[in-house]
Amino acid sequence: MTTNAPLLDEPLPVELMNTIWADRDGVHDALRDPDGTRSWLHAVSPRVDLMTPDDLDALTAADLDRLGDRLISLRDALRRLAAEAVQDPRPAAASRTRDLQAAVTVLNKAAGDTPHWSALSWTPGQAPSRHTRTSGQAASAAASAIAEESIELFSQDARRRLRACLAPGCVLYFLKDHPRREWCSAACGNRARSARHYQRHRRTDT
Template sequence: MDTDAPLLGEPLPVELMNTVWADRDGVHDALRDRDGVRAWLRALCPRTDLLTPNDLDELTASDLDRLIGVRDALRRLAAEVTEDPRPTAASDPSALEAAVTVLNEAAGDTPRWSALSWTPGRQPARHTRTSGRAIAATVSAIAEDAIALFSQDTRHQLRACLGPGCVLYFVKHHPRREWCSAGCGNRARSARHYQRHRGTTS
């Protein structure tokens, strides 16, 4: 089963934020149940050296809760950084401190470290090792990447997509990028064209 979540090639913390997404039928949660979480993590396997498809058999209710808690914390922090005006981003200002706590706890939950392998006649390679379960280590790694994203100047490149009905976030790597995807850009241009046309005919 493939994940419902849009995968836009964003950093993993942003991909996790975007497991809440919207279409014409409303707002959806790709992590709504165990199958949804498993599908999203399976899609991530090629992007992390901590997780393999076989590890997904170990998914627990605690893993699901931790991943959703980190996702919700990331969305709260992203709303703060981007000054997100969308109604779906509104939250109690005290939730900021709670979001930071969730993120810090998740980052420290499962230790990870780098290990070097080097066989004579081959190129050296870096691998990530963990003392815990791969799923828990992956959630911790995403949380740590998020701490790097929010604590460095790169946080100023984070954007809330203001396309009609969109609830996604993206990192603005190109100065002309305004939307999370070409589809959102097309919908926004169509909406502007409609408003201009309606304004001239009324």
């Protein structure tokens, strides 16, 4: 089970933003249906200690519909906040959530939708271990955990490393992890350099 969304080893809030992606056929939504929602959650589940593949496989179609709606709402809010943080100039990347305060409200609500907390287990003679508990479905708690991580991202210095990929046709975001990094991926870097080369030669020819 694979997701259509590009996974760039970014923090989970950025990976969720990037469930809106583009190719030559236009802009796509990897969460557009229950199968897409389940596939994306399966893909990121190793990075979330609140859910397992078995938890996801146990979700009903109705569960996935509700969860998909929550993730899409959260995703659109995050893309609006990201656009504000980076002054994103890309019309194709614009979020369906237009109002900044509405995006903040959605994010804050999502973080508290399904409470989760840490618990310690310690059996005599064995090493202590940490477990995560939740008052609701594991996948729903995972969505709240992503929202909580998003609040941390936007409220701390990491926000200043957030970038919009300005390669032609791209609508993705990334965290700048190297001073020379300009694009979300090598493929976008190649496309951007090709576009620059074309424009230079076009100006020269004219």
